[in-house]
Amino acid sequence: MILIGYRGTGKTTVASILSRRHSIPAIDSDKEIERETGISISEIFSRHGEVGFRDIEESVIARILANNKKIILASGGGAILRESTRNKFRETGKVIWLQASPETVLKRIQADTTSQTTRPNLTSLLPLDEIVAMIAKRKPLYEQTATFTINTDNLTPTQIADQCEQLLFKCEI
Numbered sequence: 796m797i798l799i800g801y802r803g804t805g806k807t808t809v810a811s812i813l814s815r816r817h818s819i820p821a822i823d824s825d826k827e828i829e830r831e832t833g834i835s836i837s838e839i840f841s842r843h844g845e846v847g848f849r850d851i852e853e854s855v856i857a858r859i860l861a862n863n864k865k866i867i868l869a870s871g872g873g874a875i876l877r878e879s880t881r882n883k884f885r886e887t888g889k890v891i892w893l894q895a896s897p898e899t900v901l902k903r904i905q906a907d908t909t910s911q912t913t914r915p916n917l918t919s920l921l922p923l924d925e926i927v928a929m930i931a932k933r934k935p936l937y938e939q940t941a942t943f944t945i946n947t948d949n950l951t952p953t954q955i956a957d958q959c960e961q962l963l964f965k966c967e968i
Contacts, residue, residue: 796963797868797884799875799937800893801930803903805947805955806869809893812956813867821867824874828855836871845873853877860887872929875936884940891959892941897926899948 796813798806807823814821825836828851832839839848852874859868860883874880884890895903901923920928938944943962947955 796866796888796959797870797890798893798959799870799884799890799940800872800947801895801900801926801933802872803900803907804872804893804895805903805950805952806893808952809955809959810867810869812952813959816956816960817867819865819867820863821869822859822863823869824852824856824859825871827859828852828871831855849873849877853880856880857883860884873933875933875940881936881940885942889942889963890940891962892937892944893947893955894937894944895947897923897930900926900930 798810800806807826810821810823813819828839828848829835832851834842836848839851843851852871856868856870856874857880859866870880870884875884904922904926945955945958945962950958
């Protein structure tokens, strides 16, 4: 199972819940990138720019998916920007798009001090304006990639995990 969506939609938390419930490894692609490179996402952006980061991300995700038959992958919010990654997601398993309103995303990002310090802003816009712009830009790619969609507004991580399980009931995780 692959979880996609903008940051703050619950991908990492939900992957962890599902991992515990089903004894299936959960992998967060951003954490794996940091582990492999030895530096933070923000530092990668600072040193190599977004294109350099996306090159690394594409390579790491391809390796994760090639080496792991049964996992729950929490992808980075922009992983869907690369066509090859979108194709790998669709070829590898069921893809669930966790979506939330820009206001919900901002609230969650502001509450998560880790996200604030490790994830770079992608534009010079104010935070809410950036979220609105990025979600609008990425929405067609999320739609094109997703097998299922869950709106995470007003849901707890446990409720989101429950909905993932309900959607995948007929499919193997």
